[in-house]
Amino acid sequence: MLRVAMFSAQPYDRRFFTEAAAGREIALQFHEVTLTPDSAVLAHGADGVCAFVNDRLDAEVLEALAVQGVRFIALRCAGFNNVGLAAAERLGLAVARVPAYSPEAVAEHALALLLTLNRRIHRAFNRVREGNFMLEGLLGMTLAGKTVGLIGTGRIGLATARIFRGFGCRLLGEDRYPSEAFTTLGGEYVSRERLLAESDVISLHCPLTDDTRYLIDEAALSRLKPGAILINTSRGGLVDTRAAIAALKTRRLGGLAIDVYEQETSLFFRDHSSDIIDDDIFQRLTTFPNVLITGHQGFFTAEALTEIAEVTLDNIEALGRGEPCPNRVSQEG
Template identity: 60%
Template sequence: MKITVFSAQSYDRQFLNEANQAEPRPYDVELIYQQATLSLQTAALAQGSEAICVFVNDRLDAPVLEALARLGVRGILLRCAGFNNVDIDTAASLGLFVARVPAYSPEAVAEHTIALIMTLNRHTHRAYNRVREGNFMLDGLLGMTMRGKTVGIVGTGKIGRATARILRGFGCDVLGCDPLPSPEFKRLGDMVDLQPLLEQSDIVTLHCPLVEDNRHMINADSLLLMKAGAMLINTSRGGLIDTNAAISALKTRHLGALGIDVYEQESALFFHDRSSDIIDDDVFQRLMTFPNVLVTGHQGFFTTEAMREISAVTFQNLHCLAEGVPCANAVVGS
């Protein structure tokens, strides 16, 4: 089978090649790596492939899916848990197989969430730069003790629960909010509705998938519900936050700090080296002017263990497609 891998970075090659060689199969798998992001303009790169392998910023709307189907592609393998970038109805109508990696090392994303919280709280990113310049003053680096603080977790799935377990170790009080509450979360914190969670939390962290119903769930109105000076963290999907509303809340000092590993318009920026370019995204550039904003480039998942799990599950999904057997990770198809 020939598989075209879009948005392929060097680490994707490393771990997918490793998984491809891990065990013999009754069929050969040829991986064709393309650094290009999948779009209508790049879909032709999948010519001759039975399946494609894509990531979070690849575009799989109706025109792209129709173009892929015309090329003979019959399977889409997602190297991620979310599938908000896939037009599911169109994929189903075209008879395409779509499968994801539903959970990969939730601890990896949870630990990155904590890294964002602690960096913003204790200003270690600013202290690092100061000390390198010989400035050992502490002014502007005052943080808060985590013990006894209330942290609201929006989304109580595996990542949310992993985050809650770490926060409990800090001595935090944990609140959870989820339209499908996890019974396991009740051992870690109290389940509440979104409004009281926002009103009571010193830190709010988002761990939910992006669907149309929760796009911009953090907006001008919900930000006003938050405590003055509270911290907001997002390691899920950029579309959960109305970035312009967050900027306004930062300008009025109502939002105390913002840490994001995802950004609504990230596809033009993240996973690319733009260090020699002029970045013309004015919203992103405005975000970067705030000393109390920390942005990382969608690296929450990026650990050796998570990459190996993503690659292994991707090949399990491919086996289901090749053999025509039921797939537990299928979003569309058997």
């Protein structure tokens, strides 16, 4: 029986992982706290740890886990920028992830963010509830015929491109590894500079690495087509939030819809409704009428959660038995 300590466990994690673990030789221990140097002791006696996007997996935490006999890390997410891979390899800790899960779930959420922000659905909803049926201030744009720039055309980027094509949009793409599927959709690969200058909507669908951190910075924002809308459902660190705020203030950036935030670790997946949020940058974002924020819920569909649980448990079985794991990640990629 493999024993696994799951950190940052939410009620939906318990539900979907318990269902997927039925009949498997895996014993799951659910912990609501995030993984930190202090909480790492909760993994005592476990063969492995199951972690999420905001769990801390740097050298200090990994060393604390290794001392307790933990042999592997199973990420229930695609990104692994929070993992010290060099330290993991040094300590003999195998790491695996869920490389792709229901890409349509994230793509659909990106479109939901855009449609809500563009047509001011959130503001209209509140107005109608108050008996206000005025349309002034709710003006949007027709998406048909507009240019959409996709930075990243992997599985999620392609799923997003397919939806935008259905809206009748022109597609521009930028990716280190061009996809024939994107060009088949009618998409055109261009330089980032051209993508920023010509796109009415820009949607980010790339991982967070040293090369992509702050790829949307002050310089990039200065190249935007005036009034363009930026959508980020990938990783918060792709966008320099301070620079985005400045671009919103000058009206260069016409709208910002994000499901991720660069300092989300202390905020997301928790109820802060009775707290004073002391993140001044986040609080500043919430004052703009043309900013829409959701709390990292792009993946949150029943289909995606089922797939995440099944793939993660498959990874746990492979890593726990010392068998080849196709989803294993290393410093070399």
